[in-house]
Amino acid sequence: GEDVEQSLFLSVREGDSSVINCTYTDSSSTYLYWYKQEPGAGLQLLTYIFSNMDMKQDQRLTVLLNKKDKHLSLRIADTQTGDSAIYFCAESSPDSNYQLIWGAGTKLIIKP
Amino acid sequence: GAGVSQSPSNKVTEKGKDVELRCDPISGHTALYWYRQSLGQGLEFLIYFQGNSAPDKSGLPSDRFSAERTGGSVSTLTIQRTQQEDSAVYLCASSFRELGGNEQFFGPGTRLTVL
Numbered sequence: 184g185e186d187v188e189q190s191l192f193l194s195v196r197e198g199d200s201s202v203i204n205c206t207y208t209d210s211s212s213t214y215l216y217w218y219k220q221e222p223g224a225g226l227q228l229l230t231y232i233f234s235n236m237d238m239k240q241d242q243r244l245t246v247l248l249n250k251k252d253k254h255l256s257l258r259i260a261d262t263q264t265g266d267s268a269i270y271f272c273a274e275s276s277p278d279s280n281y282q283l284i285w286g287a288g289t290k291l292i293i294k295p
Numbered sequence: 296g297a298g299v300s301q302s303p304s305n306k307v308t309e310k311g312k313d314v315e316l317r318c319d320p321i322s323g324h325t326a327l328y329w330y331r332q333s334l335g336q337g338l339e340f341l342i343y344f345q346g347n348s349a350p351d352k353s354g355l356p357s358d359r360f361s362a363e364r365t366g367g368s369v370s371t372l373t374i375q376r377t378q379q380e381d382s383a384v385y386l387c388a389s390s391f392r393e394l395g396g397n398e399q400f401f402g403p404g405t406r407l408t409v410l
Contacts, residue, residue, distance in 0.1 A: 225386060225401035281397045287337035
């Protein structure tokens with residue numbers, strides 16, 4: 184079946200940029216998503232990108248999509264302590280009947 | 296407006312007992328999903344409803360797990376004869392599933408502890 188992979192942990196200093204990476208195998212992915220899960224809370228959609236786009240920017244968040252390499256990244260500029268969370272990458276495609284295929288999540292750790 | 300709600304927020308039960316978890320999706324959302332998240336783990340898909348029917352039950356871990364949805368709205372996930380390995384956070388999500396997109400809105404989850 185299709186797969187989405189992410190590193191389990193990322194540690195950055197407060198004020199630096201964080202880049203969370205994700206790779207996927209489904210070549211027919213149409214939408215790719217980033218969700219955020221804060222401690223003890225449910226998942227919250229941060230942003231998403233349609234597969235015909237290379238980049239999407241929303242305030243401190245920048246999503247880059249390299250469709251050829253099936254690589255998605257989420258850049259958080261000026262990382263703050265409130266950005267501490269687990270970030271999940273997910274993709275959907277017609278082949279999976281638009282079910283979301285989830286990565287395992289990347290825990291972002293902020294160092295003072 | 297109101298988001299996805301789940302009840303109870305916490306449930307502690309003894310091994311062998313049955314439990315029922317409830318999910319109230321966002322009004323008008325046609326699709327409803329159940330996931331399980333064990334401590335420190337990612338999301339494990341359990342079951343998906345489109346309206347009242349479940350086209351995809353492939354994630355249910357055993358026949359002790361069942362789910363239903365009535366009136367295209369509220370869903371109940373039932374776990375019979377609970378085991379300790381069932382301990383996890385059970386997350387529900389809903390979406391207005393449309394062609395090409397599937398933005399899912401999540402509830403806060405039910406934390407199940409089986410002693």
